[in-house]
Amino acid sequence: MPPNNANERQPLLNGHHRPQNEDQDSEPQILSFSPKDPSNPLNWPLSSKYLQTALITLIALSCPMASSITAPAASNIQASFPGSTQKQIILGQAVFVMMLGLGPLFLAPMSETFGRRPVFLICLGVFTILQIPTGLAPNVGTFVAMRALAGFFFGSVGVANGGGTISDVFERRERARVLGVYLVGPLLGPTIGPLLGGLIVGGTGSWRWLFLLTGGLAGLATVVGYFCLFETRAVTLLLERKRALERENPGKRYVVEGTTDQGLLEKIKGNSTRAVKILTTQPIVSTMSLYQALVFSSMYSLYSQYTSIWSAPPYEFSKKQIGLTYLGPAVGFIICAVFIVLFIDKVYSALAERNGDEGQPEYRLPMANVGAVFLPISLFWFGWAVEKNAPWPVPVLATMLFGASQVSIFNCVQTYYIDAYETNAASALAAGAFLRSVVGGIVPLFVSGMFEQLGYGWGMSVFGFLSVLLMPAPAVFYWTGRRVRERFPFKG
Structure with a gap:
């Protein structure tokens, strides 16, 4: 059970003082959390907060892992579907990745309307079930269709709602470190997937076992x-309190700030466009999402070619050995993630102290410049090392730098979105997920x-040249981001 208290159903903040008269019940009573109310997710014990973080990290790891787990098994899948082509098999990965970007456009606003918990559980349950027909697919058309359906709505729930959940339970100065841990999931998942996929296919000879793994984890x-x-969205919890109070006190009216009396269809219609509005009207989100799209398209393009690269001379790796090459970016992810978790809050606090303020969202961006430099270096390094048939440790070391660059850019930008668009954090994250996933799915x-x-x-x-072109973006927005946000305020 989530943290509770004996006064959970009592109103915590009245509107204004009213005289005791017959009209008292006609005036609504405003409900909100008091500063120290234990029902407020921001006031939950750290154990409860970390439990939520661990769960959404597991979700964010297991679902995106399915996006690339078939990469080392592409030839096996093609052989099991007579008449299929390599491009059709890659399409199975592409549609899953693209759907990971489309789903959050609906799921994130829906979680802001109906709450995090029901959206998480329904999507996870359906995603689990869909792994069965995917693993048993009799033809390539069924395989691609099931992959698309699993990615859309259902597999994208961790990407859509994880950042919003962290924003619910951690204050601004606390959340960056926790977010750094959580964001390892959606980045490490697409790398761990092919690693496990190569080992499983190399050991069993069948790609269908891959979906037993993804279904089991989900x-x-x-x-x-x-x-x-637990439910973590404050407005949803207050609405539950409102309904309980109205049952206990017939005739009295209660209001939760930030809610409207719109009907269900109107809410869905209005909320589903919020992420699109953020993407199209906020220059910061548009630019940084394009940067993330470059990172994702580079990653999935590279992974789609791994089998061709490592199975050809001079390497001639087996399926298991190809799977192990994915340890390169995975190690880079983990090392850089630890570095970010340890220092991103310290950098933020130092900049706030130096500038004599309480902190600005732009103070999350300096560490992204590390990744901005590493990204083009790693791409040039890997490409030319493979082109010149360098010994295998040389290109593998390049992928470590590539993994580090991804984490540096991705984590800092995601944290920046949450700080800059705090009340619409899930929709801001969904806007970024849309562009990077669609581009990351199509380019390969x-x-x-x-x-x-x-x-x-x-x-x-x-x-590499494209990454050089976008390399200045974190530094530019560090210096100009506040003015840009003030010039283009979001009114969702």
Whole structure:
């Protein structure tokens, strides 16, 4: 059970003082949390907060892991579907990734309307069930369709609502470190997936076992979440209190600030467009989401080519060995994530103290500049190392730097979104997820032709030159972000 108290159903803040007369019941009583109310998720014990963080991290790891788990098994899947092509198999990954971006446009606003818990549990449950027909797919059309359905709405719930949950339970100065831990999930998942996929396919010879793993992890998250995942959105908790008070006190009226009397369809229609509005009207989100889209398209393009790269001379790796090469970016992820978790709050506090204020969202961006420098270096390094047939440790070391750059950029930008758009954090994160996932899903469909024409050296250099072009973005918004936000205020 979530933290509770004996006065949970009592109104905590009245509107204004009213004379005792016959009209008293006609005036609504405003409900909100008092500063120290233990029912407020911001006041929960740290054990409860960390439990929620652990659960949403598990969700954010297990669902995106399914996006790339089939990468080392592409040839096996193609062989089991006579008449299928390599591009159709890659399409199974592409549609899943693209759906991970479309789902949050609806799921994030829905969680802001109906609460986090029901959205999490329903999506996780359906995602678990969908792994069964995916693993048993009799043809490539069914396989691609099930992958698309699993990614949309259901598999994207961790990406859509995880950041919003952390924003619910942690104050601004606390949340960056916790967010750094959580964000390892959606980044590490697409790397751990192929690692496990290579080991499983290499050991069993069948790609269908992969979906037993993804379904098992999602099912575990669903069961544990049913018992331990609490509602964290303050407005949803206050609405529950409002309904209880109205049952106990017929005739009295209660109001929760920030809510309206709109009907269900009107809420869905209005809220589902919020993330799109943020993406299209906020220059910061548009630019930084484009940057994240470059990172994701580079990652999925690279992973889609891993089997071709490592199975060819001079490497000629087995399926298991190909799976182990994914340890390169995974190690980079983890090392950089630890560094960010340890220092992002210290950097924020030092900048706030130096500038004599309580802190600005832009103070989350300085550490992103590390990734901005690492990204082009790693892309050029890997591409030309493979092109020149360098010994395998050389390109693997480049992928470690690539993994570190992803975490640095992704974590800092996500934290920046949450601080800058605090009341609409889930929708701001969904806006970024939309662009990066759609681009990250589409680009790998075309890169095989580019690599055939240009080779891996110049092919990866295309991504490297684009990363150089966007490299100044974190530094530019560190200096100008506040003025940009003031010039383009979001009115959702």
